[in-house]
Amino acid sequence: MTTLNSEKVFRDPILGFIHVDDSIILDLINSHEMQRLRRIKHLGVANSVFHGGEQSRFQHSLGVYEISRRMIQALDDNEKFANERHWDHENDLLVQAAALLHDVGHGAYSHTFEHLFDTVHEQFTQKIIVDPSTEVNAILKTVSNDFPERVAAVIGKSYPDKRVVQLISSQLDADRMDYLLRDAYYTGAEYGRYDIERILRLMRPIKDGFAFDIAGVHSIEDYVISRYQMYLQVYFHPVSRGMEVVLENLLIRAQDIFDKDPDNPIFFPIIRPIFALKNKIDIQDYISLDDSVFNTAFNIWQKVDDKILADLSKRFLDRKPLKSIVLNEKTKDLIPSLRKKIKDRGFDPKYYTGENDATDLPYESYSPKTGEEGIKFVYPDGQQVELSKLSPLVEAINGKESIDRRFFFPREMLSNPEINQLYLKYKKTY
Secondary structure (H helix, E strand, C coil): CCEEEEEEEEEECCCEEEEEEEHHHHHHHCCHHHHHHHHCECCCCHHHCCCCCCCEHHHHHHHHHHHHHHHHHHHHHCHHHCCCCCCCHHHHHHHHHHHHHCCCCCCCCHHHHHHHHCCCHHHHHHHHHHCCCCHHHHHHHCCCCCHHHHHHHHHCCCCCCHHHHHHHCCCCCHHHHHHHHHHHHHHCCHHHCCCHHHHHHCEEEECCEEEEEHHHHHHHHHHHHHHHHHHHHHHCCHHHHHHHHHHHHHHHHHHHHHHHCCCCCCCCCCCHHHHHHHHHCCHHHHHCCCHHHHHHHHHHHCCCCCHHHHHHHHHHHCCCCCEEEECCCCCHHHHHHHHHHHHHCCCCHHHHCEEEEEEECCCCCECCCCCCECCEEECCCCCEEEHHHCCHHHHHHCCCCEEEEEEEECHHHHHCHHHHHHHHHHCCCC
């Protein structure tokens, strides 16, 4: 690590201060690719519901870096509780760089953009890190020629030292610890808060990663339940998802127009490559895209001759989400009839309806798919035990996926008494 002459400190509303004492980290923060994240909202369109939810991917990335730094410090401070040395400080910069860069490949409007254009952000993050044309790659190579590949491997979960990966990607990692607190703060959702200071203080290094002192069960339990509640109350919010469906259908309409007429002037040069190439887009063309680029496109498109594109653009800009009902055994057979009524009203169902599944697995004691284990606790004698064995609350949600399936349709359809009654009966699940 290359130490700065004086520590750089960033004030942060969640963590108090973010401390940077390594020149590599500071250079990464100031890189072109990282600064782009200032122009991408962390919560996508959720600010249409939670008006305070304007925080950026950049803020979150700094937070994940800082929490990873504190986790390393906690492991170092608490090594006295271990029988042998488990953490290698040669990994410090690797962890911190991976934490800082873990979201550098996110596209505009986050997951909606990713779903439509098949641009998986984890893959684009790794591409940006290893691509010789990026500033991030050049900075990482000043450490060693293979350092970009090592950082990318940590983010891709293929790095051989699983202790390193666990700090960035596990059921209690720096990423989740930051976004829960940050999203709770900016949305005003109190149930996303938990005691991060106590959790860090009770971290214990073990041979294959980290665990927590047995005294910390209730603090970790609080963290897991906070995450569960945030997904149900914030990330699954039906109005926010109604805006996501408008955005997705808007981009689908734009793609259909592009496929028929690639030279249409509504596709100005900076956005043309993503419609033409999707996930085969050149990395520099991808990096040029952010929320502001697409907002400019939507402002232009609301005045074009294509009525569907213009209308969907205006709905998105003016916050006119689609309404929704729960999709379940009682409603799923009604969908074909609903689509026909919507079409008869003059709305093309392809662009004015949508089915959206929101899913989350709040906790899993063991994942057969990944081999990932649950959160571990350690007794003074070294005995280890997994969280769900200690907490009836966590055991109650262990391995149980939360699913909210919805059918979305234009708000104008509520003037139909039959559809309005259906909406009033099935608009909520919790």
